[in-house]
Amino acid sequence: MNIYLDTLLNLPYVTVFTCYQKEGFNFLKLDFLNDKVKCSYCDFETDEIHQNRPILVRDLTICGKGVYLQLPRRQIYCPHCQKYSTETLDFIEKGRKYTKRYEEYIYERVKELTVEQVSYNEQLSAEQVQNIFSRIEGSKKKDWSMPERISLDEFSRQKGKRKFATVVSDLDKSSLSRPSQPLCRD
Numbered sequence: 803m804n805i806y807l808d809t810l811l812n813l814p815y816v817t818v819f820t821c822y823q824k825e826g827f828n829f830l831k832l833d834f835l836n837d838k839v840k841c842s843y844c845d846f847e848t849d850e851i852h853q854n855r856p857i858l859v860r861d862l863t864i865c866g867k868g869v870y871l872q873l874p875r876r877q878i879y880c881p882h883c884q885k886y887s888t889e890t891l892d893f894i895e896k897g898r899k900y901t902k903r904y905e906e907y908i909y910e911r912v913k914e915l916t917v918e919q920v921s922y923n924e925q926l927s928a929e930q931v932q933n934i935f936s937r938i939e940g941s942k943k944k945d946w947s948m949p950e951r952i953s954l955d956e957f958s959r960q961k962g963k964r965k966f967a968t969v970v971s972d973l974d975k976s977s978l979s980r981p982s983q984p985l986c987r988d
Contacts, residue, residue: 810864813893813901816873828864831872839878839889846882853877859894860926861901868925871901900934909938950974 807818811830819833838847854874861869876889893901900908911920912935921928949972959965 811861823867827868827870829870829872830861832874834874834876839876839887841878841880841883841885841887842890843885843887844880844883846880848878848880850878850881851876852879852886857899859899859901861904862907905934905938908934 807821807830808816811818813832815835816832817835818830820831822829837849839849839851840847854876856872857875859871859873861871863869873891873894878887878889879885880887890896893903895902895905898905908920908924908926908931911923912931915923917928917931917935920926921931924931951973953971953973955969955971956966957969959967
């Protein structure tokens with residue numbers, strides 16, 4: 803247990819067991835502080851681990867070097883619901899190879915740079931970067947609730963041809979509103 807690395811890492815219920823550098827990356831082998839695992843089906847807690855398969859997960863850079871976390875993935879056999887269950891972690895989406903905060907970091911970087919630039923900087927493939935960006939972009943849904951106050955404006959699509967379009971905007975959010983029905987027809 804390294805209290806300084808634990809503080810720097812700032813992840814819940816884990817501690818840094820060992821760390822080493824390899825091929826320009828920092829590898830942190832983690833261990834869990836809690837002995838019990840909660841069944842993902844019935845929420846029953848047990849300390850009887852069926853098997854443990856470590857996984858490698860990419861995390862944010864520390865001291866200018868990329869970081870991989872080696873996490874034990876604990877699987878239990880729940881005596882209550884009689885199903886096998888793999889421990890869920892708050893900081894990693896199920897089936898992902900990146901921490902949530904790393905994926906959010908990649909998303910924000912792609913908004914500023916190109917996919918190729920982020921790919922080069924983070925030593926990931928362009929496909930990996932694009933997949934992270936697309937998944938997060940898809941999960942960030944816009945709020946299309948009905949506005950309290952609206953503003954209507956109309957403009958000509960083609961000058962002199964009397965083809966008008968109407969713009970409806972939400973005055974409180976300073977954003978365009980999405981009508982459920984078309985407001986005008988050509």
